[in-house]
Amino acid sequence: MVTLVVKRIGFMIFTMIVVSLILFLLLETKLTGDPATRVLGQFSNEEQREIWREQHGYNQPVALRYVKWLGNFATGELGESIRFKGPVADVMFPRLWNTAILGFVTFAIMIPLSLTLGVLSGMKEGSMLDRTISVFGIITTSVPEFASAVMFSALFVFSLKWLPGTSSMSGGFEFKQLILPAMVLIVYDFGYVARMTRASMAEVMTSQYIRTAVLKGLPYRSVIVKHALRNALIAPFTVIMLQINWLLSGVIVVEFFFAYKGFGALILEASLNNDIALLEACAMVAVCVAVTTQTIADIGYTFLNPRIRFS
Amino acid sequence: MNKDQAPVLVCKDLCISYYTRAGEIPAVVDFSLTVKPGETIGIVGESGCGKSTVAMAIMQYMGANGGIKSGSITFKGRDLTQLSESELRSIRGAEIAMIYQEPFASLNPSLKIKTQLMEVPLAHENISKDEARQRAMQMLSDVNLPDPERMMESYPHQLSGGQQQRVVIAMGLLSNPSLLLLDEPTTALDVTVEAGIVKLVADISKKFGTSQIYISHNLGLILETCDRVFVMYSGEVVEEGTIDSLFTWPKHPYTHGLFACIPLPTADKNAAPLKPIRGQLPLPFERPQGCYYHPRCDHFKTGLCDLERFKMVHVENSAADHRVRCLRYKEIDHHREVPGGEAKEAIELGKRVLKVSGMKKYYEVRDSSLRALFAGKRIRQVKANEELNFTAREGETVAIVGESGCGKSTFAKVLMGLETSTEGEVRHNGKEISEVAVRDRSAKQISSLQMVFQNPFDTLNPSHSIGGQISRVIKKFGVETDKKKIFDRVMSLLDTVKLPRDFYFRKPRQLSGGQKQRIGIARAFAGNPSMVIADEPVSALDVSVAAAVTELLMDIQREHKTTLLFISHDLSVVRYLSDRIVVMYLGHILERGTTEDIFAPPYHPYTEALLSAVPIADPEVTKREIVLEGNLPSAMKPPKGCPFCTRCHRRIGDICDNDLPPEQFVVDRHIIKCHIPLEELCLVLPVITVPDVSERLHVELRE
Ligand SMILES: Nc1ncnc2c1ncn2[C@@H]1O[C@H](COP(=O)(O)OP(=O)(O)OP(=O)(O)O)[C@@H](O)[C@H]1O
Ligand code: SF4
Numbered sequence A: 001m002v003t004l005v006v007k008r009i010g011f012m013i014f015t016m017i018v019v020s021l022i023l024f025l026l027l028e029t030k031l032t033g034d035p036a037t038r039v040l041g042q043f044s045n046e047e048q049r050e051i052w053r054e055q056h057g058y059n060q061p062v063a064l065r066y067v068k069w070l071g072n073f074a075t076g077e078l079g080e081s082i083r084f085k086g087p088v089a090d091v092m093f094p095r096l097w098n099t100a101i102l103g104f105v106t107f108a109i110m111i112p113l114s115l116t117l118g119v120l121s122g123m124k125e126g127s128m129l130d131r132t133i134s135v136f137g138i139i140t141t142s143v144p145e146f147a148s149a150v151m152f153s154a155l156f157v158f159s160l161k162w163l164p165g166t167s168s169m170s171g172g173f174e175f176k177q178l179i180l181p182a183m184v185l186i187v188y189d190f191g192y193v194a195r196m197t198r199a200s201m202a203e204v205m206t207s208q209y210i211r212t213a214v215l216k217g218l219p220y221r222s223v224i225v226k227h228a229l230r231n232a233l234i235a236p237f238t239v240i241m242l243q244i245n246w247l248l249s250g251v252i253v254v255e256f257f258f259a260y261k262g263f264g265a266l267i268l269e270a271s272l273n274n275d276i277a278l279l280e281a282c283a284m285v286a287v288c289v290a291v292t293t294q295t296i297a298d299i300g301y302t303f304l305n306p307r308i309r310f311s
Numbered sequence B: 001m002n003k004d005q006a007p008v009l010v011c012k013d014l015c016i017s018y019y020t021r022a023g024e025i026p027a028v029v030d031f032s033l034t035v036k037p038g039e040t041i042g043i044v045g046e047s048g049c050g051k052s053t054v055a056m057a058i059m060q061y062m063g064a065n066g067g068i069k070s071g072s073i074t075f076k077g078r079d080l081t082q083l084s085e086s087e088l089r090s091i092r093g094a095e096i097a098m099i100y101q102e103p104f105a106s107l108n109p110s111l112k113i114k115t116q117l118m119e120v121p122l123a124h125e126n127i128s129k130d131e132a133r134q135r136a137m138q139m140l141s142d143v144n145l146p147d148p149e150r151m152m153e154s155y156p157h158q159l160s161g162g163q164q165q166r167v168v169i170a171m172g173l174l175s176n177p178s179l180l181l182l183d184e185p186t187t188a189l190d191v192t193v194e195a196g197i198v199k200l201v202a203d204i205s206k207k208f209g210t211s212q213i214y215i216s217h218n219l220g221l222i223l224e225t226c227d228r229v230f231v232m233y234s235g236e237v238v239e240e241g242t243i244d245s246l247f248t249w250p251k252h253p254y255t256h257g258l259f260a261c262i263p264l265p266t267a268d269k270n271a272a273p274l275k276p277i278r279g280q281l282p283l284p285f286e287r288p289q290g291c292y293y294h295p296r297c298d299h300f301k302t303g304l305c306d307l308e309r310f311k312m313v314h315v316e317n318s319a320a321d322h323r324v325r326c327l328r329y330k331e332i333d334h335h336r337e338v339p340g341g342e343a344k345e346a347i348e349l350g351k352r353v354l355k356v357s358g359m360k361k362y363y364e365v366r367d368s369s370l371r372a373l374f375a376g377k378r379i380r381q382v383k384a385n386e387e388l389n390f391t392a393r394e395g396e397t398v399a400i401v402g403e404s405g406c407g408k409s410t411f412a413k414v415l416m417g418l419e420t421s422t423e424g425e426v427r428h429n430g431k432e433i434s435e436v437a438v439r440d441r442s443a444k445q446i447s448s449l450q451m452v453f454q455n456p457f458d459t460l461n462p463s464h465s466i467g468g469q470i471s472r473v474i475k476k477f478g479v480e481t482d483k484k485k486i487f488d489r490v491m492s493l494l495d496t497v498k499l500p501r502d503f504y505f506r507k508p509r510q511l512s513g514g515q516k517q518r519i520g521i522a523r524a525f526a527g528n529p530s531m532v533i534a535d536e537p538v539s540a541l542d543v544s545v546a547a548a549v550t551e552l553l554m555d556i557q558r559e560h561k562t563t564l565l566f567i568s569h570d571l572s573v574v575r576y577l578s579d580r581i582v583v584m585y586l587g588h589i590l591e592r593g594t595t596e597d598i599f600a601p602p603y604h605p606y607t608e609a610l611l612s613a614v615p616i617a618d619p620e621v622t623k624r625e626i627v628l629e630g631n632l633p634s635a636m637k638p639p640k641g642c643p644f645c646t647r648c649h650r651r652i653g654d655i656c657d658n659d660l661p662p663e664q665f666v667v668d669r670h671i672i673k674c675h676i677p678l679e680e681l682c683l684v685l686p687v688i689t690v691p692d693v694s695e696r697l698h699v700e701l702r703e
């Protein structure tokens, strides 16, 4: 078990370094075009660019620059954002925080909901409840986010006038503004997690050890809670960890649509404006999140599975 | 057994059906059974005859598509079919408990043994956790598990198959049920482990007074465990009676057929070969008119047996409850018939074909634990085969017997070139082959050394026709090149394995298990091999099918003078068909010699235990009981001295633990590897005693 954790974490760090190297080569060297031109624009002249390069240390050897760059990253020196005219950290972290709030609300509702419904429908495969939930799940998952965003807006904003149409939080944080974006995300992701849970639960319910539990004369509740859930939730756990990862990029559409000042919208803005420092920072954060959730998913999977844990 | 007490369970005229899209499947029809307190009932029959369905019906656990159509199941005066879910719950586990075929699958992989045990009394009785714990511990030691303390804290996968089954049995007994259902409880286990479980099951009824229903396809096991037996055929009982009465005077032609299919100690491959039942078990919705058995029955009479359904009748002049479902049982004189099939000629043995000398095969496994990392021992050796020495001659059948993990299959892989040996040599027709991988062997070499696999299901390509697959093999071996000739050859191979010629165009999924295994045999014999390795070729098949496949192999061997290496764990089959036997344990050959040598003293202690573990379906045969303690050691950590020392019942002292025993020559080619001096081993009494023919006749005349 310890070996596995050490191995996994080592692998995680290794992945991050590789990604950072690729990022560096792509954005900070001449491999994909001159960074000076990218920053100063096509109409800058060679002299201006040379001065910029000298100022920003672009004339030093590549290896040295990479080490410095990585060091800056690690210590939180993320550079200056051109678009927002300030340190990247000051721009990015509040945005990340906003997305975290949105993600938290989404997960806090979506996970209990989809697990419960998934388990309920997996418990009695083929029952009325199961079929209803499955169909509902398929429908919600197959409607793209922008479409449901439009529909929800039409309903709750324009017809019923219950909720605000934008979520820019310009007058400070307001929970009401979170509802629509969260709703779109929940509806979209719910079906997927629920169906995974259902499949896993249904498989467990047909297993021989559930038969044993029933024929031991245990109350139905204890068959489900003690014997089935534990095994049935191993697979969805992994899936849920990976959803965190999905959320980080999945929010782009929603945040843009509702003008929510979150991380996804920031990535969009940074790339539209050639804001290299900001883009790099965002990309690194995304990679860190991806690798970390993957690692936790792997370790958690092993931990929940005594067969792997003790062998 | 208390004969006059009220019965524990009465099934009356039970009809059970499954409902599928294709329609109703009447899995069990007209089933009646009575279980008295303390009695053990056996249900025996071939796969698909409805044994498990009966057990599940008693448990009232029929799944979504099964249902009881008519009849009643009365347990201690209450009709189980009428009970509510909560009433059933108070009976399941507390009054009726069940033991399953696959112990591992029936235990929850992510809960500790203690949790799974303790919840039984906690659910049914009003007791404290401490008390439940005490009970669980007590029960674990009652089922002879060593170190109950540690067992309680283990997860199922940390135990061996035999231990898991003991845990399941303990779980069943925890609330002291009145009835225990055992559905093939030892089928997934090794023979010596099986013997331990069988003894345990037999002790249970004595110790706890529990009535049992023991389901098995093995008549030998039924004989060893039960008081009364029900023979099922295609969803109905065809004969029932006490063990004595039914095993001594079986009345139904099907029961007779079953006995003729199993290699009893009286069978002999040349003088009295096995006699398979012709045809196949009909599917539930294709049952014939009248007697379900009539298309396969040798005593069938048109106009009598094929008219209408009839009831079981009491057998005249017999023990109280010997009943049979046959219209002609009085007329059939089973004694007139020759036991077994027609006599066949023995083959003469030819020159030496195979010579294995000092062959070793070590596997290297990577140990990725932290401890191994620090100790610097990342790579460990598994000694799958240690110093194998033996020879085989043309036309000879050499059996390699041993339990799982003893290295049988590794040896087969080396012979086939799927692995190369670590040391020593194997000569086939004089040529060294142990270090030549398959891809370096010539087509001729490959075709002259072929294999028949255990599982006929996964060795055939599902998307190609049977004919195509056999043709490909013929082409590959270069036996024939001309298209017409290849076709003829496939046809003659189909004839050889006794399959209709139009099977050429069939796909594997349209074949039954036995038919697939025949195709496997046809493929192996496509290139006229001089030697065929058969790795448990019949152990996945039903008795009557297994008998047919065994006979087929023997016939082809006789015709082609093929050398047969027969790998098996079943000593009764091995005794029946082999000329020589090699007994393996943890990679070592512990004893080898002719079949007579192996089955008579002097024995190697392990051979002795193996022989005692073989269930024999003949009440007149007596066996000396030797039950081995403990489990097979892991091949990763074999004992230092004698490989068998951890379980040996004749261990003589430290010398066994520390030194590898020497090979002792009994006679030429009969070798025993043990520290006990030969003179002493010679004094051991025979394990299996078969009364000779005159004695048998004597008994029969007296009756
Ligand atoms: N769930 C099911 N749905 C439809 N048919 C079934 C179902 N379970 C069993 N059957 C059919 O019912 C018949 C009896 O099956 P059952 O499992 O009781 O046989 P068995 O004697 O226990 O066989 P085995 O020795 O292989 O365990 C078979 O023809 C089988 O195909
Ligand atoms: S009733 Fe007829 S067909 Fe059926 S077993 Fe008896 S003799 Fe054979």
Ligand code: SF4
Pocket (backbone or CB within 6 Å): B605, B606, B642, B643, B644, B645, B646, B648, B649, B650, B651, B652, B656, B661, B673, B674, B675, B676
């Ligand atoms: S050497 Fe010792 S342990 Fe091994 S079989 Fe002989 S008596 Fe038993």
Ligand SMILES: [Mg+2]
Pocket (backbone or CB within 6 Å): B051, B052, B053, B183
């Ligand atoms: Mg069965």
